[in-house]
Amino acid sequence: MATSPPAEIGMRLEDIDTPALLIDLDSFERNLRRMVDSLRGLPVRLRPHAKTHKCPQIALRQIALGAVGVCCQKVSEAEALVEGGVNDVLVSNEVVGARKLDRLAALAHRAQVAVCVDDAANVDELDAAARKAGVRFDVLVEIDVGAGRCGVAPGRPALALAQRVLGRENLRFAGLQAYHGAAQHLREGSARRAAIGAAVGRVRDTVQLLADHGIGCTWVTGGGTGTYLLEAASGAYQEVQPGSYVFMDADYARNLDAPEASPRFELSLFVLTTVMSRPSVDRAVVDAGLKASSVDAGLPLVHDRPGLIYAQATDEHGILRAAPGAALPTLGEKLLLVPGHCDPTVNLYDWYVCVRAGRVEALWPITARGAVG
Ligand code: PLP
Numbered sequence: 001m002a003t004s005p006p007a008e009i010g011m012r013l014e015d016i017d018t019p020a021l022l023i024d025l026d027s028f029e030r031n032l033r034r035m036v037d038s039l040r041g042l043p044v045r046l047r048p049h050a051k052t053h054k055c056p057q058i059a060l061r062q063i064a065l066g067a068v069g070v071c072c073q074k075v076s077e078a079e080a081l082v083e084g085g086v087n088d089v090l091v092s093n094e095v096v097g098a099r100k101l102d103r104l105a106a107l108a109h110r111a112q113v114a115v116c117v118d119d120a121a122n123v124d125e126l127d128a129a130a131r132k133a134g135v136r137f138d139v140l141v142e143i144d145v146g147a148g149r150c151g152v153a154p155g156r157p158a159l160a161l162a163q164r165v166l167g168r169e170n171l172r173f174a175g176l177q178a179y180h181g182a183a184q185h186l187r188e189g190s191a192r193r194a195a196i197g198a199a200v201g202r203v204r205d206t207v208q209l210l211a212d213h214g215i216g217c218t219w220v221t222g223g224g225t226g227t228y229l230l231e232a233a234s235g236a237y238q239e240v241q242p243g244s245y246v247f248m249d250a251d252y253a254r255n256l257d258a259p260e261a262s263p264r265f266e267l268s269l270f271v272l273t274t275v276m277s278r279p280s281v282d283r284a285v286v287d288a289g290l291k292a293s294s295v296d297a298g299l300p301l302v303h304d305r306p307g308l309i310y311a312q313a314t315d316e317h318g319i320l321r322a323a324p325g326a327a328l329p330t331l332g333e334k335l336l337l338v339p340g341h342c343d344p345t346v347n348l349y350d351w352y353v354c355v356r357a358g359r360v361e362a363l364w365p366i367t368a369r370g371a372v373g
C-alpha cells in the first residue's frame, strides 16, 4: 500500500516533510524538450525508458512530446504503465516463466506489447503463452553488442533465433534489441564513440546476415542517455531508448561532455532531507540514508552547498562532514541531495513532489515503484 504524500499542493519547499523525492519541474521539462530537439532531423524514433521514472504521468508527457511509446524492464512495470494509460510498451528484456508470460499476454489485449528473447526454449514458451491468450507478440531478438549482459551473440546465433520466431504462429519477428549498457558511463567521449562504433558494426553484420536469408529488419533499438546520439546518427538504429536524461544523477554528471554522444541534461531529481542530529562539532546527521538514496553508484552529493560532504550512508542516516572553512548545517535545516543513481533511488519512493519556484505544483504517484517482477 502506498504511503501518503509528504507534501500538499501549494506548500512551500521548506515545509515538505522528509525524506522526500523532489522533481525540479523547470529542469525536468527542459530535459524532456532537449531530448526531442536533439533528435530532430535524425532518422530515429524516441522510445524513452520508463525504468527510470516508473510513472505513467511522466511516460504520457514523453509521448505527448513525440515519443512512440516507452520501454520498461519488467512485466509488473508494463502493467503499471498500461494501467496508467500508456498503450505502446516494449519490455526491453527477457521474460521467463509461465506466470509472468501469462500476465504479459493478458496485457497484449490492452496495449501494443513487444518483448525480447535470447533463447530458443524461451521463444517456444512465449509462443505458447500468446496462443493460450489468443494474442500475438512482437518479438525482438536481443544481441549482445558489447555490454556482456543478456543477448545472443551477433550474427548466426541471432539469425537462428529470428528464424525460430518466424516459425511460430503467435509471434512476429519485429527486429533487434541492441543496447550497450556498459558504454553509457564511460567518462570519455572517445571511449563511448569506440564502444558504440563496435556495437554498430555488430548490428550491421547481423542485419546483413538476416537480409541474406530473406529476413527484413526495420526495428533496431538501443542507446541510453550517455550515447544515444551516436546510435541515432549511425543509420543502423531506427529507435533510441534513453531513460536517465529526465532526471540525471551524480554518476551521469561525472561523464565528460561529448556533444556528439549526448547533450548536457540538467539535474532535476533531488532528495530533500533534514538535519536530525548535530551530535558533535564535526558532524551533522541527516534523515536520508541508503533507504532514501541508492548508493550503488556512489554516495549522494549535497546540492548547492560547496564544502558540505555526504560522507557515509547507513540504513536511515547520512553523515555529513564539512571541508575546511565550510560550516555544517544546523539542526532542523533542510538540504537537497543529488542521488548517485536515479533509477534505484526512484524505486524507494511512492511519490514525486514536483516543485516550481519554491512551491509544490503537483504530486505524481510512482505507481511502478517496487514493481520488480
Ligand atoms: N535500455 C535498456 C535495455 C536499459 O537497461 C537502460 C538502462 O539501464 C536504458 C535503455 C536506459 O539507459 P539510461 O538510463 O542510461 O539512459
Ligand code: MN
Pocket (backbone or CB within 6 Å): 244, 341, 342, 343, 344
Ligand atoms: Mn540506471
